[in-house]
Amino acid sequence: MISQKLQDAIAGVSDKVDVVIAYQQGFDKLHATPCFMTTPEEIKNVIWNPLCVHNLTSYLPSLKKKKVAVLAKGCDSRTILQFIQEGLINRENVTIIGIPCSGVISVNKILQAINHEPVEDVSFDEKGNITVKTSKGEKTFSLQDVCPDKCKTCRFPTPIVYDVLVGDPIESNKTYDDAYADIKEFENKPIEERLKYWEGEFDRCIRCYACRNACPMCVCQDSCIAETRDPHWISQRATLSEKFMFHMIHALHLAGRCVECGECERVCPMNIPVNKLKRKINLDMKELYNYEPGVTPEDKPPMYTFNVDEVTIKEHKI
């Protein structure tokens, strides 16, 4: 049982760290929630299943001075590498417990399918199906049908960096092109259609800033220019141009930094494809500067550096 192995792994490292960040059961069986453990007695609460969706590494920069052990899936491990590149954490203070992951579950997709009925029980079978029991009966879903879109093209099921690995490494058969196929497809649409698409999506935004708050790379947090009055980048008006501007701030501040963990889309209450803009920028970063965020610790983010002769940038003529 993987949960047991995980608890053993945590027990193995817990005496060397101040706090262990992992998952425990949330308010019902469908929800896992992050937990911060400081005593060995708490380790028995730790769970691991495809409902453990959060990117726990988001907490690391705020715990920079503490010794922390953190649970990381493949996608989460990219966040850690990006933090290292940007000097936001000290690698020696972080113990990474890696978990190979064959895909998580989008709680939103399940809730929609069961019509938001209260959940009584959740179980998983060997084939990777999830069965959700409500007062209206049982429903079984295949993992493929209820996983977030990011899992369908996941290239890093096994963490890229870890100190302890729980379980056997998983190989991915997905390529770089698979991961960005939807972006390329969108680029081929007529320009009017693209503008209409984004206006439609951003118009639904309620500016709850959940995407920003959940984003591991949004490190400004309370100093975010979306909320400062001086400079006053955007007002509190609920107009499309203000909403559009907010999403541009988010996207451009993550240029060449987004590790595509998908937290922004997971937490969006309006189902806006927030991550799409950042993935488009990442695609350009690869083309222009041959850079991919959170893959190697030695890389330098492309906006933090330059070449005197940029071979990939051609001078633009009017």
Place this chain on the structure above:
Amino acid sequence: MPEIASQELRVVGFLCNWCSYGGADTAGVSRFKQPTDLRIIRVPCSGRVDPLFVVKALLNGADGVLVSGCHPRDCHYSDGNFYARRRLEMLKKLLPFLGIEEKRFHYTWVSASEGARWQQTVTDFTKRIHELGPLHAKKEVTP
């Protein structure tokens, strides 16, 4: 003022203090004829130009945005325009993805002595924006 005021479009120019702003001044002192659609904003360096400046301008009523700095290797602060080049190139690729024509945004390098080059840049860019027409034709623009 243009002959017919209603035909004027809004073009915002972010010019670096040391080269392009001087270049625009040279063009003025030399009495080179230029279109009047451009509103110039002086910045210390092209490296000061956050891509968000451009986006904010385009979303809030500008029909075109021009950024100009010192030629690469000539930056007053030695490397500001190298950073600018990377950022602005990224933005240039992002704008069409959002549904805004890439041609509405242009970045270039003009030195303080290149008055004629500045005149050419402004004339050509303004012409291009006029060919594209207003960006906010049917939309309400927030003040």
